[in-house]
Structure formats: structure tokens, C-alpha cells
Amino acid sequence: MSLKTLNRRNKKDLKWPKIIIAILSTIGIVDTGSITLKNWGLFTSLSCPGIQNGCETVLNSPWGTLFENNQVNIPLSLAGFITYLSILFITIILSLNVISPKEKLNKFFWWLVFLISCASSTFSFLLINIMFFKIQAYCFFCILSAILSFSIFIISMIGAKFESREPMIFRGFIVAISVLLGGLIWSTSVDPSNAIDVANPTENVSPIITTSSSPQKVKFAKFLSENNIVMYSAYWCPHCYDQKQLFGKEAVKELKVVECAKDGKDNEYELCQTKGISGFPSWEINGEIISGTRSLNELATKTDYQGDLNF
Numbered sequence: 001m002s003l004k005t006l007n008r009r010n011k012k013d014l015k016w017p018k019i020i021i022a023i024l025s026t027i028g029i030v031d032t033g034s035i036t037l038k039n040w041g042l043f044t045s046l047s048c049p050g051i052q053n054g055c056e057t058v059l060n061s062p063w064g065t066l067f068e069n070n071q072v073n074i075p076l077s078l079a080g081f082i083t084y085l086s087i088l089f090i091t092i093i094l095s096l097n098v099i100s101p102k103e104k105l106n107k108f109f110w111w112l113v114f115l116i117s118c119a120s121s122t123f124s125f126l127l128i129n130i131m132f133f134k135i136q137a138y139c140f141f142c143i144l145s146a147i148l149s150f151s152i153f154i155i156s157m158i159g160a161k162f163e164s165r166e167p168m169i170f171r172g173f174i175v176a177i178s179v180l181l182g183g184l185i186w187s188t189s190v191d192p193s194n195a196i197d198v199a200n201p202t203e204n205v206s207p208i209i210t211t212s213s214s215p216q217k218v219k220f221a222k223f224l225s226e227n228n229i230v231m232y233s234a235y236w237c238p239h240c241y242d243q244k245q246l247f248g249k250e251a252v253k254e255l256k257v258v259e260c261a262k263d264g265k266d267n268e269y270e271l272c273q274t275k276g277i278s279g280f281p282s283w284e285i286n287g288e289i290i291s292g293t294r295s296l297n298e299l300a301t302k303t304d305y306q307g308d309l310n311f
Contacts, residue, residue: 015095017159021113021152022091028084028148031141035059035077039292049140058139060279060291062190062238063130073293076127080145083120087113087152110160114168115175117153122176124149126183134191190238205265206235206244213248216308220296221247221254223305230284232272234261237280243293 039059048055058064059075067074090109093099099106124146131142162168213221233240244252259265260272260280275284279291285302294302296311 014159014161017155018091018095021155021159022088022095024148024152024155025084025088025091028145028152029081029088031145031148032077032080032084035141036075036081039064039073039075039077055139055141056278056291057137058131058135058142060239061135061137063127063135063187065239080120083116084148087116090116107160110156110162111171114153114156114160115171117149117156118172118175119179120149121146121153122179123183126180126187130187134187204235204261204263206233207241209241209244209247209249209252211245211248213250213252214311216311217248217251217296218254219307220300220305220311221251223307224299224303225254225256227303228256229303230256230258232258232260232275232277232280232282232284232289234280235259235264236261239293240281243281246293246296 059077064076065074066076066079090113094106094109094113099109127142128146131137131139157168160168231240231243233243244257247255258271259267260269260277261267262269275289277289281293282289282291283294283299283302290302297309299305300307300309
């Protein structure tokens with residue numbers, strides 16, 4: 001095939017959908033990338049338009065994290081970042097005009113954009129429902145991501161110029177149902193209300209801590225209490241439970257832990273509101289509030305602890 005023939009065919013290909021998808025996916029990369037960096041502590045704060053502390057509440061909720069332990073923290077926003085990055089990469093390939101619109105590879109790439117955006121839109125729809133009906137908070141960045149995903153999905157149907165609607169509807173339906181079912185299973189598994197019902201069916205209290213504390217952990221916990229360093233917690237919060245597990249049951253008894261859930265046992269809800277606590281767990285260190293599960297070494301660094309760090 002000559003270069004002249006290839007260029008003539010490419011002229012028939014719509015260019016504006018690729019440009020718009022590239023722009024939208026770039027915005028999505030910035031959006032989800034900022035959230036991810038904030039979660040990892042590389043951004044100190046994000047200005048969230050709308051309800052005060054809404055973004056913090058949503059992003060620090062159980063649904064804001066895919067996986068977390070003492071070494072690894074994978075926020076849900078990272079999955080969105082990878083999704084938008086993939087779409088941008090594919091769109092750039094489509095925009096290079098080295099593949100004829102009639103070639104199978106071109107159609108394959110358009111199918112990828114369509115199916116990825118279909119999956120992303122479906123999952124975003126689920127997350128928006130969780131945000132409003134379960135978390136009951138408003139996050140501008142999350143809504144923006146949902147709008148971007150849905151827009152890319154719609155534009156991909158125009159840009160792909162599928163020859164028949166039936167395969168598009170069928171494949172899109174299969175992907176949407178699969179993502180929706182998988183998302184529902186995931187959201188149910190991380191829903192703290194389900195875990196708490198099993199652990200404490202009669203009282204709104206945190207699950208029992210099962211780990212043991214080393215003498216170093218107990219000593220560190222005493223140091224935190226003596227220096228008026230407070231942990232703000234919610235009985236239903238799995239990340240709070242993870243934080244306590246890092247200390248162990250003996251050390252947790254030495255900590256100053258404030259229950260912030262309004263329906264929690266012995267709660268100090270008004271104090272938490274006064275302090276502006278929006279995410280759990282939160283630590284108050286020298287008048288500064290920091291959110292998220294922290295390793296003991298990180299807490300030791302932030303509190304200038306000079307004791308044994310062999311936790």
C-alpha cells in the first residue's frame with residue numbers, strides 16, 4: 001500500500017473524537033493522579049469544591065482503597081489513573097495516522113477504547129451511588145472522573161464508526177454486567193457495616209484486636225499518650241482497625257483513642273466535629289491533623305520519638 005493511498009484513507013477517519021478523547025483522558029490523568037499522590041502523602045492538600053471535607057471523607061472511606069497493609073497502599077484512584085493513561089496511549093496511536101481506518105488493528109484499538117471506557121463508566125456509576133447513599137458525602141474529583149469516563153464512552157462510539165450496532169451492544173452489555181457484578185461483590189466485601197455485624201452484633205464498638213504488642217510498641221504508645229497525641233477513630237472503619245492491629249492489643253490500651261462515629265459507644269462526636277475530623281483514622285500531632293493509616297516508624301518520625309524503633 002502506497003503512502004498516498006494510506007493518507008487518502010486516513011482523511012476519511014474522524015479526527016475530532018480522538019482529539020477530544022485525548023483531552024478528556026489527560027484531564028482524567030491529572031484528576032486521579034492528584035488524588036493518588038495526595039493519598040501517598042506527596043500532596044499536602046487538595047482544594048475540593050463543594051461541601052467542606054467531602055473529598056477527605058470519600059477518599060478515606062473503606063471504598064477509597066483497593067488494598068492496604070503496613071507496606072503497601074493502593075488507592076482506588078490509582079486504578080483510574082492507569083485506565084486514563086491506557087486510553088490516552090491508545091488514542092495517541094490512533095492519531096499518528098500510520099494505521100488505516102480500515103485495518104483490523106485500527107478497529108481493535110477502537111474496541112479497546114470503547115470497552116475500557118464502558119467498564120470505567122459502569123464502575124464510576126457504582127462508585128457515585130456508594131458515595132451518595134453509603135458514604136453520604138460529596139467529592140468533586142470523583143464526580144469529575146465519572147463524567148470524564150462517560151464522555152469518553154459516548155465519544156468512542158462515534159469515533160469507532162462500528163459497522164454494526166449488535167456487536168457493540170452485546171460486548172458493551174457483557175462488560176458492563178461483569179464490572180457491575182464484580183464491583184458489587186467488592187463494595188460489599190469492604191463495607192464496614194457487614195464486618196461489624198459479625199464482630200459485634202449488639203454494640204457499635206471496634207472489633208477485638210488480635211495482634212500482640214512488643215515492649216517497644218507499648219512504650220511508644222505510652223509516649224504518644226503522655227505527649228497528648230490522639231488517634232481519632234470510628235468503630236466501623238477498617239483502616240482504624242488496621243492501625244490498631246499495627247500497635248497490638250496491649251499497646252492500644254495505652255493510646256488516647258477518640259470514637260468519632262455518632263452512633264459509636266462512648267463517642268465524642270462533637271469533639272471530632274470541632275477538630276474538623278473527616279477521615280479515619282486521623283492523628284492529632286502537635287495541633288496538626290493527619291489522616292490515614294500510618295506505620296509506627298512514620299508516627300515515630302512525626303512525633304520525634306527517640307526510643308527504640310525496633311517495633
